[in-house]
Amino acid sequence: MKRKIIVLSNLLEFTDAQWNMINQNPGLELIYKHSKELTEEDYQEAVAVIGNTSPERLKKFPNLEWVQLYSSGTNGYTEEGALKAGVRLTNATGSYGVAIAEHMLGQTLMLQKKFNLYMDKQRNEDFTIEKVGLKSIYGSTFIIVGYGDIGTAYGKAIKSLGGYVIGIKRNVYGDEQHADEVYAIEELDSVLGRGDVVATVVPGTLETFQLFNASRFRKMKDGAIFLNVGRGTAVDLNALCDALEIGKLSGAHLDVTDPEPLPKGHRAWKAPNLVITPHVSGNFYTEDTYNRFLEILRQNLENFSQNKSLINEVDFQTGYKKRT
Numbered sequence: 001m002k003r004k005i006i007v008l009s010n011l012l013e014f015t016d017a018q019w020n021m022i023n024q025n026p027g028l029e030l031i032y033k034h035s036k037e038l039t040e041e042d043y044q045e046a047v048a049v050i051g052n053t054s055p056e057r058l059k060k061f062p063n064l065e066w067v068q069l070y071s072s073g074t075n076g077y078t079e080e081g082a083l084k085a086g087v088r089l090t091n092a093t094g095s096y097g098v099a100i101a102e103h104m105l106g107q108t109l110m111l112q113k114k115f116n117l118y119m120d121k122q123r124n125e126d127f128t129i130e131k132v133g134l135k136s137i138y139g140s141t142f143i144i145v146g147y148g149d150i151g152t153a154y155g156k157a158i159k160s161l162g163g164y165v166i167g168i169k170r171n172v173y174g175d176e177q178h179a180d181e182v183y184a185i186e187e188l189d190s191v192l193g194r195g196d197v198v199a200t201v202v203p204g205t206l207e208t209f210q211l212f213n214a215s216r217f218r219k220m221k222d223g224a225i226f227l228n229v230g231r232g233t234a235v236d237l238n239a240l241c242d243a244l245e246i247g248k249l250s251g252a253h254l255d256v257t258d259p260e261p262l263p264k265g266h267r268a269w270k271a272p273n274l275v276i277t278p279h280v281s282g283n284f285y286t287e288d289t290y291n292r293f294l295e296i297l298r299q300n301l302e303n304f305s306q307n308k309s310l311i312n313e314v315d316f317q318t319g320y321k322k323r324t
Helices: 016-022 040-045 097-113 115-123 149-160 185-194 214-219 237-245 287-305
Strands: 003-008 028-033 046-050 066-068 088-090 141-145 164-169 181-184 197-200 224-228 249-254 274-276
Touching (some): 028 287, 066 287, 097 197, 097 274, 097 287, 141 149
Parallel strands (some): 066 088
């Protein structure tokens, strides 16, 4: 009897070739449905769920053995009681690094070269030049907080353009790439004042909640640029607005906010030199990202069917992919 696996259609669409690519294990039956369409039979028979749905919904699967997330972040899934003991959780680490790093690079250049101000000038038919505050990646120091897959991809791009990279991460193992220096998160404050650009790519956990607050913005270099593409909860948004309004920071970019979506009327919409995008740096918006995830999914389905170790299995204590 085949083992039933639910593939949630909430985010993914497949061509016939892509579906055939992942649906090639004779012992598995893949059921492609939106979470709202699941039946009682689906809940009773499924042994695995591919995709992101609420931990409360996952509790309806009495025979659940494995959850494969579409995301790298594991918010809510690693909390005590979210999944029953023995359920394996895997994430999409390795899918998004390139796309998000490109997004970060684009925003870095926008803020360093004042492209956001020139866009405003264009709308006002203003041909004057912004002569003050232009910066270069070359020779600048970049502090990347959350030096994992995405942070490393951004660091590689910055290094290729002559920037100096300082990586900050939960645990330092000594084999980190594309960084000139690497420190544990506990040492962040000791190096924070060196960064011309400070970028955070951390997940949303209790440890990272408002990691960047008024105190940390005060410790940053005057005129520095700040980027957040991890989780909005890592930043005290009002403190960031304060830092921009008094000129402590010269610019900032947020692809994630807290609250999210950012409500109309929030002061952040009008904060000076703050560029906001609606959580679009990741997800499956590029073909490369989609293909990278499909390969992870294909391999994990094969491994699951053969009772082998899974790629990107998550450590429930840390919320991060286990180190292998």
